[in-house]
Each structure stands twice: as structure tokens, then as C-alpha cells.
Amino acid sequence: MRLVVFLLSLLFSNVVTPIVAQEFTDFGYYRVDKHGEPGQIEKYKRLEYAFKLPSVLTTRIDNFFVGAKSGINPFDPEQIDFRVHFYAPNGEKTTCFGFYYQAYKPIVRTAGLAPSNYINEYQSDTTHFPWRVRFAPDQEGTWKLDVEIIQGTNTYQLVKEEKIECIPSNHKGYLAISSTGTEQDRWMYYSETKEPFFAISNNISSGGGCTYLPSQVNRQVKGLRELIEVGGNFTRFELGGQAALPDWPVYDNYSGKMDEMMGFDRLLDECENNGVYFTLFRHHVEVMDLNDWDPCKWSTNPYRIAFDLQSVEEYFTNEEVLKWQRNNLRYLFARWGYSPNMAFYSYSEVDRWYSKMMADSEDGSDFKDGGTKSETEAASILIKWIADQQEYIYSALNKNTLFVHSHATPFSQEMKKEGGFFELSDVVAVHNYGETKDINYKKRYDQIEKYWDKYHKPILLEEMGPSKIAMYCCTGIEYHNSIWSTAMMGDFGTGMDWWWDGGVHDYGYHRDLKPLSQFFQGVNLRGGNYQPQKWEDNELALDGSEFARKNRLIENYALVSKNQESILGWVHNASFYWRNLVPTNSCMSHLVNNTTSESQPCYFAVDKDGFPRDFNQYSCIPRVYNDVYHHEDLTGFENYTDNFSESGGKEILLKDEINFEISGLKKSTMRMFTSKRNWYKIEFYSTVANDNTTLPVAQFTQYLSTTASGKLKPIAPTMNAEHPDYSYKISFLGYKKESEIKP
Structure with a gap:
């Protein structure tokens, strides 16, 4: 804010001499972006112009880079202030600042070279238009723009009321938040x-x-x-x-x-x-x-x-x-x-x-x-x-x-x-x-x-x-x-x-x-006022206690819509986590037993064009890789056990009919008073990346009614080492008789 006040005081406390563009035949500019036909720009897309300033200014800017006293620092707005004023169709004014730009081209060359001779650098390129302005219009219709540069007591009016038409685009706009209290x-x-x-x-x-x-x-x-x-x-x-x-x-x-x-x-x-x-x-x-x-x-x-x-x-x-x-x-x-x-x-x-x-x-x-x-x-x-x-x-x-x-x-x-x-x-x-x-x-x-x-x-x-x-x-x-x-x-x-x-x-x-x-595609969490809940299978344990942690077999997380008619969730066999892989995963076994020398080398952050130097030296140049077993902490992996660690996790089978719970749904009247109940359908989806994850796993689909307290108690699907978890979607079917629901 202080800079804005300073610049305004600079404008109005001094005698400003306007200098029009026609006086400078060496001034020029062109459109850089490709977001629309000439004279058009797509809404919310980048509108970018490149400018070549009059030589009376560029010479002094060049002098700055060679240390001459007459130089103008292009990074100091007090010395040169490049502004573009954009006027929206509704008359609103937005001021964007120009920035100094120098072109470079990346050069990466390793083929046929010894590692010590790799070329991995930026090389300066040439541009005669070293000033840029970027803007993203947010209104459709005709925009106007003025370009001016303030330098000392002079204001150079370089462009006046240039027009550009903003047209619709596929851009969805800014991210926004709300304050509805819900x-x-x-x-x-x-x-x-x-x-x-x-x-x-x-x-x-x-x-x-x-x-x-x-x-x-x-x-x-x-x-x-x-x-x-x-x-x-x-x-x-x-x-x-x-x-x-x-x-x-x-x-x-x-x-x-x-x-x-x-x-x-x-x-x-x-x-x-x-x-x-x-x-x-x-x-x-x-x-x-x-x-x-x-x-x-x-x-x-x-x-x-x-x-x-x-x-x-x-x-x-x-x-x-x-x-x-x-x-x-x-x-x-x-x-x-x-x-x-x-x-x-x-x-x-x-x-x-x-x-x-x-x-x-x-x-x-x-x-x-x-x-x-x-x-x-x-x-x-x-x-x-x-x-x-x-x-x-x-x-x-x-x-x-x-x-x-x-x-x-x-x-x-x-x-x-x-x-x-x-x-x-x-x-x-x-x-x-x-x-x-x-x-x-x-x-x-x-x-x-x-x-x-x-x-x-x-x-x-x-x-x-x-x-x-x-x-x-x-x-x-x-x-x-x-x-x-x-x-x-x-x-x-x-x-x-x-x-x-x-x-x-x-x-x-x-x-x-x-x-x-894919699971969340098309879901309107905002429109549905969804809120979270969780459930574990140790109901008698204090939530978060050591007993609960060591014995927890099922974790369930769910998002429930306000109208109680749609639920998204993820149910997980909690005994399948990294520490319990030791019996079946030799790499993890080596970590836990401090025998990583027997494992295959492990590399992170591989830079195929980087220099082959030892990561441990922390040499500040791109490194080929992070050699994990020679750099990262390898201690303490023997901890974090639970009551299923020795067996490598406990398999849950569908036939075991182990239930998990979702609460806060529509309550059903007790059966002794009516044959109608609030019914829901639950479909489970694979979360494994190479599976078909867009279609439900048919064998696990269930039709269930809620309890008098509004709980739904699905049977957990088979969850083992191959598929230790599933996502699911639950939809409300109506207040009906059981005969009207099940296919």
C-alpha cells in the first residue's frame, strides 16, 4: 500500500509532462499470446504484449546493466514505471505493471559427452522487445487499453484506447470461497x-x-x-x-x-x-x-x-x-x-x-x-x-x-x-x-x-x-x-x-x-452440503487409544450429504499398512531389520541429464539421483507394530459378514409398526490403479435399510493383500417395502 501512495504522490506532486507516442518512431509492440484471433482474447486466458521502448529510454536501461551512472534500473518503479490501464466493458479500470524480460534458451546436451562435459545451462537469446505485460480479462465484450511510462517528471503515453474483444472460453475462472454459514x-x-x-x-x-x-x-x-x-x-x-x-x-x-x-x-x-x-x-x-x-x-x-x-x-x-x-x-x-x-x-x-x-x-x-x-x-x-x-x-x-x-x-x-x-x-x-x-x-x-x-x-x-x-x-x-x-x-x-x-x-x-x-468426477460436494464422519470397529475403545490402534481392523471414512440421500466413502482393512508388509515384502523386511545392504539400490529424484556427483556431498548442482540407502534415515522402522504385524495383516472375507457403519442417515421406523423402511443401495469400487475403477464390483453390491437411529450397517467386502480397501457410493432409494426395493 505504501508503494501505491508513493507512486500517486509522485504523479500528482510533480509537474508531469505528457509525451505522445507519435514522437517516437522507434517504439513498437506486438501480441505474444495465441488465445484468440487478431483483435480478440479468450476470457480468463493470458493476453500478453511485448514492447520495445523508445531509444531515449532503452539506451539508459542498457547503461544500467554496464554500471553507468546515467543508467535506469528497470526493476525500480521509482526510476521507470511501466503501466498498462485496461478498461472493462462495464468501465472498471485495472492497472497492470509491465515487467522487464530477457530471453534465454535452455541447452541440455549429454549425448557423446563425458559426464564432466555435460552441457546443462541457459544461454541468452535475443529480443528487441524486452518489456512484457500480462493480463487475463474477466468480462466478455470490448476492452480498451492505454500504455504509459512514468520516468522522472515525464509521462510517455505510448498507446491510447487500443481495443480488443474478449470472447467466451472454456476457462472456469478463479477459485472462490463462500461464507454461507453452512x-x-x-x-x-x-x-x-x-x-x-x-x-x-x-x-x-x-x-x-x-x-x-x-x-x-x-x-x-x-x-x-x-x-x-x-x-x-x-x-x-x-x-x-x-x-x-x-x-x-x-x-x-x-x-x-x-x-x-x-x-x-x-x-x-x-x-x-x-x-x-x-x-x-x-x-x-x-x-x-x-x-x-x-x-x-x-x-x-x-x-x-x-x-x-x-x-x-x-x-x-x-x-x-x-x-x-x-x-x-x-x-x-x-x-x-x-x-x-x-x-x-x-x-x-x-x-x-x-x-x-x-x-x-x-x-x-x-x-x-x-x-x-x-x-x-x-x-x-x-x-x-x-x-x-x-x-x-x-x-x-x-x-x-x-x-x-x-x-x-x-x-x-x-x-x-x-x-x-x-x-x-x-x-x-x-x-x-x-x-x-x-x-x-x-x-x-x-x-x-x-x-x-x-x-x-x-x-x-x-x-x-x-x-x-x-x-x-x-x-x-x-x-x-x-x-x-x-x-x-x-x-x-x-x-x-x-x-x-x-x-x-x-x-x-x-x-x-x-x-x-474418477470416483469424484461429477459429484457436487458443495451443492450437497457434504460433511465427514469416521468409524472404527473398536467401539468399546477410547477413540485414539493404544488399544484401539493395535486392534483396529476396519477404518471407514464417509462424506454424507445434508439431505442424507447420498454418501461417498472409503473403507479400509486397517491391518494392511506399511509396517505389516514385512512378512511378504523383502524390501520392507530389510528396512525393519536394518539389512538394506541386501536390497536393490533405491534412487529418488533421478535427473538423467544431471551431473554424476555424490548426493551426500550436497554439492549445489543437479545430481543424478538421491541414493536413498546412503542418504536417508534408515532407523526406527522396527517400531509402529500392531496386533496383526506378525501375520502380515488379517484378511477380511465377505462371507464373514463383518459390518461397518455409517451414521446420520434417515431413520427407519421400528418393524413392529410398519413394513416400510428407508432403503439405500451401496456399490463398491476398486481403488487399484490398473483395475476397472469406474464400474462397481457387482458381487459386493448391497440393498440395506437403516436402523431406528439412522445407521446403515453394510457388510465389509473381501479386503486382503490384493485389495485391502474399496471406495463406495450409497444412494437413497426411498421409504418403501423391502419387496419394492431388491431386484
Whole structure:
């Protein structure tokens, strides 16, 4: 907001001299995008122009890059302010900022070369049109645009009232939230079509922790395409200092990041072309010192170095630093934030953003560094900083942007609903890692419900996965169980596993998303006001107790519509989880018994064009692979047993007639008073990726009536090592006699 005020004061406190375009024969521009015929643009699609400025300006910009005093910094709006004003058919005005752009082409060449001579780099390309403007119109009809540049006391009016016609498209608009006070508010929807949005997702967060060279971009794009192939429609991208974050490693000159930014442009293209929405998040490593090998940390923070900041607090409060942080926001929103597909902007794990300010004696001080503040004091500084950034984004950059912030360890104030970070968030984000048998049934489910009850906002389980990822060398059952159970917890999509390049995509586990995507296709969770419930077969055990965990055989998760006529669910033989695979899975047996030397080598994050260096050296260049058994934690796998571990799980057979329960349905009158009852039909579907998952398994279909308390008690299908779980759909058939129901 302060930058907006400054620019307005610059405009109106000085004598502004308008200079029209006709005076500059060397000015030019052209249309870059292909979203419509000449003179047209499809609604919500990218409209992009490239500009060549008059030489009176370009010469001075070129001088900046060679260090001449007469140079104009193209990344400083106080020196040159490029604006395009778009006027909607209804007269509404939107101002977009131009951004400086340098072209690069990726070069990856390994054929015929020794590994030490691999070519994996960006090479500068030529463009005479180094300014870009991107915009996505949201109204059909005739738009007008003006182009102006403010430089000192001069305003260059370069284009006046150019017209372009916005035509219909297949784009569904922005992601939106509601505040109806009902269960509808759990579920997001598309702003244009009003259709419900259910996220099928994984994190495809980063191409690597050290650099962002072409081979890494290729690998990340490949991961995104794999997600799309199985029905994925949502993901998260880290805007990291090692990658496309503009103001690293130089806070006021982004020219050194133009190559990495082109890599991120590719990800944006894939999302826009395939209907994928994403969160763009900033990583707490910017203000922490975690690992010596990590190039992004507080000791290398460009603001700390340039402004000689003595504490992290100054990063959040120094006025000159704040001004350049806004300049960075302005650039990244001009380049990417115009897009409706960029659904959220985020600061990830906020407690680690403020941890360095906290006194070592504070419980939440994960990283001891001599801070002086209590957690409440440290958090309040960050809360104000984020609130100011959000206000600037909303008022000056994109009012349609949603915000989502998360914790590594939840701040105690969040549950008091007294000015915490979730008050700033449009959606509440949950991070919950672990691999215990209870991780889904108890910990994740309960955390999601707790935040829903407190904030009544959509919930996103945006990071999950095992803390011991070596298990992904052996099995994807933990991934499978987690995506299906979290999809039924009342959050607005599947939980997002963090380890896309830590085994999930390496071994094809992500393919389990396809049956899940097909299962939810055409279901209107929002329109039906669906809400979650769970059930376990240890009714006498205290929910979440050790007894319950060790003896739990069946877990059931369900989403029930408000009218009680439609139910979606997932029932699981809980004895089939990763720890109980030891008797039948030699790889897991080696992990549990600490004999991985007898296993086949296991590699994650394979980069076929990377350099063949040892991952353990943490050399900050693309590596061929992560050699899991020589790098990841291999301890502690012998724990996590239950009462079925020695036998490798307990098979459930249909003929055993073991029931599970769904509650809260239409109550049936006792039989002694009437022969009519409330009847439902339940159909079970395979969740195995290579099965036919679109048709119900006929042998398990059942017709059932509810009890007087509104419970339905289906017989569990056969659930064994081959098919340890099934999804199901239940539909209400009516209040009828049994003879009118069963075929």
C-alpha cells in the first residue's frame, strides 16, 4: 500500500509532462499470446504484449546493466514505471505493471559427452522487445487499453484506447470461497461456472534445493504432466531463492534470475493449458540458517547483506527493505500473479519465519539463535508484515488472489482465534507428517475437524507424507491410504504428499490418484452440503487409544450429504499398512531389520541429464539421483507394530459378514409398526490403479435399510493383500417395502 501512495504522490506532486507516442518512431509492440484471433482474447486466458521502448529510454536501461551512472534500473518503479490501464466493458479500470524480460534458451546436451562435459545451462537469446505485460480479462465484450511510462517528471503515453474483444472460453475462472454459514463453505468452487472444485493433488514444489538448471526444470515439468495425466488439477510451487524468486541473490537487480524465471514460465504454461490451479509459496529458509550446503538462508539473504541487517526483525520492519520487498511482489505478480490459475499466494510454515526472533527459552523456538522475544511478540511482527503484504497485493496487484498460510507446529493463538495467521488466510492450511497407523484416522482427521470448527473456512492438507521416506523404496501403501482417507475428511481435496520426487513419482505411486479422480468426477460436494464422519470397529475403545490402534481392523471414512440421500466413502482393512508388509515384502523386511545392504539400490529424484556427483556431498548442482540407502534415515522402522504385524495383516472375507457403519442417515421406523423402511443401495469400487475403477464390483453390491437411529450397517467386502480397501457410493432409494426395493 505504501508503494501505491508513493507512486500517486509522485504523479500528482510533480509537474508531469505528457509525451505522445507519435514522437517516437522507434517504439513498437506486438501480441505474444495465441488465445484468440487478431483483435480478440479468450476470457480468463493470458493476453500478453511485448514492447520495445523508445531509444531515449532503452539506451539508459542498457547503461544500467554496464554500471553507468546515467543508467535506469528497470526493476525500480521509482526510476521507470511501466503501466498498462485496461478498461472493462462495464468501465472498471485495472492497472497492470509491465515487467522487464530477457530471453534465454535452455541447452541440455549429454549425448557423446563425458559426464564432466555435460552441457546443462541457459544461454541468452535475443529480443528487441524486452518489456512484457500480462493480463487475463474477466468480462466478455470490448476492452480498451492505454500504455504509459512514468520516468522522472515525464509521462510517455505510448498507446491510447487500443481495443480488443474478449470472447467466451472454456476457462472456469478463479477459485472462490463462500461464507454461507453452512457445510457448503468447506468446498471451493469455480468463479465463472459455479461448479464445485475438488483438488486432486500432489506437491510438485521444486526442481531442486540448490539450483534450477534446465534438466531440473524438465524433471519438474515432467512431474507436473504426470500429475495431470492422472486427473490432477491442483499443486504447489515453491518460489525459492535457488530458483525463480526475483530478488535472490540481488535484491534490486533481477537480471541474474531471468533464466530461472523462464523455467517457471513453463510451469505456468502447463497449468494454464491444462486447467491446473496452484499455490505459489515462499519458503521459511529465507530467514533461517538450516544447512551449510543450502544456498538460501539468512546468512545469504540479499537484504541482510545489502542493508547490514543485524536481526531478522529488521527484515520485517526496515522501511527501505519493505519498499524493495514490495517491488519484488510487483514484479512476480506482473509476471505470474495475473493468472487465474495462481489461486493462492502463501508463506509456508510461518512459525519458522519468526523462530529466529524468539528467545531460546521459548518452547516454539525450534532453532536456537539468541533471539529475545516471546512467541507472541515474534508472531505479531510477522502477522503485521504478512497483513501489509496482502493489503498491497489486494489493492495494487490482483484483488482476486487468495491467501493461505501454514504452520510446522501450530501457534497456540490459532486455536484462540485471536489474531493468528489463520485470520489472514482465506483457506486454512495443515501440514501433518508421519507414518503411524493412527496418522490418518486420528491425527489428520481430528486436526482438520478442529480447524473447521474454529474457523469455518475451507481446509487444505497441503503437506503430508511419511517422515521416513525410505519406505517409498518398498511400497506405496502409505501414500495410497493417505490420499483416499484425506479425500474423505472434509478438506476440499486430497492431502498433498510432499515427496513427489522422494519416491511418489519415481515409483509411480501417483497413479493411485486416477481412480480417486474418477470416483469424484461429477459429484457436487458443495451443492450437497457434504460433511465427514469416521468409524472404527473398536467401539468399546477410547477413540485414539493404544488399544484401539493395535486392534483396529476396519477404518471407514464417509462424506454424507445434508439431505442424507447420498454418501461417498472409503473403507479400509486397517491391518494392511506399511509396517505389516514385512512378512511378504523383502524390501520392507530389510528396512525393519536394518539389512538394506541386501536390497536393490533405491534412487529418488533421478535427473538423467544431471551431473554424476555424490548426493551426500550436497554439492549445489543437479545430481543424478538421491541414493536413498546412503542418504536417508534408515532407523526406527522396527517400531509402529500392531496386533496383526506378525501375520502380515488379517484378511477380511465377505462371507464373514463383518459390518461397518455409517451414521446420520434417515431413520427407519421400528418393524413392529410398519413394513416400510428407508432403503439405500451401496456399490463398491476398486481403488487399484490398473483395475476397472469406474464400474462397481457387482458381487459386493448391497440393498440395506437403516436402523431406528439412522445407521446403515453394510457388510465389509473381501479386503486382503490384493485389495485391502474399496471406495463406495450409497444412494437413497426411498421409504418403501423391502419387496419394492431388491431386484
